Amino acid sequence: xxxxxxxxxxxxxxxxKPATDNQIAPNLYxxxxxxxxxxxxxxxxxxxxxxxxxxxxxxYLFKKSIETSGYGDKSSEQFKDGITCxxxxxxxxxxxxxxxxxxxxxxxKLDGCQVFPDPASREYDFSxxxxxxxxxxxxxxxxxxxxxxxxxxxxxxxxxxxLGVEYDGAERHIQKRDYPTSGSSSGSxxxxxxxxxxxxxxxxxxxCPRSFIGDRKTGSITEAESKEKADKFISDYKASIVxxxxxxxxxxxxxxxxxxxxxxxxxxxxxxxxxxxxxxxIKKNVQEIWLFAFIPxxxxxxxxxxxxxxxxxKSYPIIPFYARFSTAPLTGDxxxxxxxxxxxxxxxxQDRHNKATTLMIRHLNSSVNSGWLSEQGxxxxxxxxxxxxxxxxxxLEYKAGKQPPQRISPAPLxxxxxxxxxxxxxxxxxxxxxxxxxxxxxGRER
Numbered sequence: 001x002x003x004x005x006x007x008x009x010x011x012x013x014x015x016x017k018p019a020t021d022n023q024i025a026p027n028l029y030x031x032x033x034x035x036x037x038x039x040x041x042x043x044x045x046x047x048x049x050x051x052x053x054x055x056x057x058x059x060y061l062f063k064k065s066i067e068t069s070g071y072g073d074k075s076s077e078q079f080k081d082g083i084t085c086x087x088x089x090x091x092x093x094x095x096x097x098x099x100x101x102x103x104x105x106x107x108x109k110l111d112g113c114q115v116f117p118d119p120a121s122r123e124y125d126f127s128x129x130x131x132x133x134x135x136x137x138x139x140x141x142x143x144x145x146x147x148x149x150x151x152x153x154x155x156x157x158x159x160x161x162x163l164g165v166e167y168d169g170a171e172r173h174i175q176k177r178d179y180p181t182s183g184s185s186s187g188s189x190x191x192x193x194x195x196x197x198x199x200x201x202x203x204x205x206x207x208c209p210r211s212f213i214g215d216r217k218t219g220s221i222t223e224a225e226s227k228e229k230a231d232k233f234i235s236d237y238k239a240s241i242v243x244x245x246x247x248x249x250x251x252x253x254x255x256x257x258x259x260x261x262x263x264x265x266x267x268x269x270x271x272x273x274x275x276x277x278x279x280x281x282i283k284k285n286v287q288e289i290w291l292f293a294f295i296p297x298x299x300x301x302x303x304x305x306x307x308x309x310x311x312x313x314k315s316y317p318i319i320p321f322y323a324r325f326s327t328a329p330l331t332g333d334x335x336x337x338x339x340x341x342x343x344x345x346x347x348x349x350q351d352r353h354n355k356a357t358t359l360m361i362r363h364l365n366s367s368v369n370s371g372w373l374s375e376q377g378x379x380x381x382x383x384x385x386x387x388x389x390x391x392x393x394x395x396l397e398y399k400a401g402k403q404p405p406q407r408i409s410p411a412p413l414x415x416x417x418x419x420x421x422x423x424x425x426x427x428x429x430x431x432x433x434x435x436x437x438x439x440x441x442x443g444r445e446r
Contacts, residue, residue, distance in 0.1 A: 154299075
């Protein structure tokens with residue numbers, strides 16, 4: 001249990017309700033609102049005047065793709081979680097529910113605790129990552145069968161498909177979206193009792209041999225379907241040159257024979273000069289994107305094949321967003337400093353504000369009933385004094401012949417707590433001024 005949760009339980013045990021004045025949420029609402037109002041409008045610009053029509057068509061296709069895939073709303077969700085938790089991701093997939101042949105592109109938001117790139121990667125877009133893990137926790141078996149119907153029998157036979165490893169440990173810090181409610185735990189509270197498993201998908205780069213046909217004349221390179229077809233294309237091209245020369249020589253000899261006997265003939269046209277070494281077979285290992293998917297407890301993987309989006313999309317299908325991204329060489333317990341959200345830098349100030357407010361209210365309440373100064377056995381009913389001694393209009397009786405009890409004067413409030421509260425208010429005013437748009441007059445924030 002965290003230290004914050006322990007303090008809350010101790011305060012609740014002492015019947016003290018902790019004060020929670022969230023100063024971070026208004027800043028998040030402001031940033032997310034600005035992001036929605038200033039969404040990027042994609043537009044293609046022509047390189048020359050002759051490309052104006054093509055640029056207009058490309059711009060229309062951009063906007064149509066964004067509208068069809070729902071990228072605008074998903075990117076806003078990604079931005080909100082990214083600035084709060086430090087990182088968030090979008091995954092591209094095809095929705096084949098309406099059309100099995102031509103699926104619609106869609107986007108799915110992934111939390112930071114679901115994506116685990118190669119630790120040696122340094123590029124923002126994972127372009128230099130050798131592999132990329134995506135972990136989906138507590139997914140129903142029926143949903144996995146919908147993704148891999150050919151493995152239905154193997155999926156249903158899995159008895160314990162859980163990883164048994166928590167990724168929210170010291171290796172990486174993921175800030176939660178909100179404060180935990182009273183009596184809540186790290187779980188959702190609504191545990192699904194169906195058959196759920198953990199799906200692990202590993203996208204990785206695999207070096208695969210590929211054959212290309214290079215054209216020395218035009219400088220173009222075309223990928224061949226196989227090594228054999230590349231060799232056949234080059235050999236057929238060389239054979240066509242030889243065949244054209246043979247046919248030309250035969251026609252030329254025939255024309256010369258007819259001319260020798262005095263018959264009118266037309267000399268055949270010579271074939272164009274061709275270079276037999278024009279085409280060259282280039283062999284190269286190409287880094288393809290492959291997918292390895294499995295469920296813990298299965299003997300065979302769900303898939304180990306070339307990813308569905310390759311070669312149309314030659315990078316990973318996951319687009320990251322980091323509120324603060326660094327490639328400093330930090331290891332161990334300091335790795336969580338590489339990725340930070342807005343909450344990470346201000347949570348200590350928020351905690352200090354809540355503590356000061358709680359202590360201020362507690363000291364104020366404790367000074368209301370400062371107590372009574374009386375001789376032993378003075379009161380007729382001591383329970384009434386203890387329970388109702390500060391209630392307005394209460395009538396308390398003391399025994400005849402006893403000295404009248406005297407109320408103890410309340411102790412003055414701690415000046416240190418009052419000063420701390422005042423400083424916190426000044427810091428809040430400064431932060432509010434800093435986030436005010438330029439040119440806006442000072443006044444009440446709306």
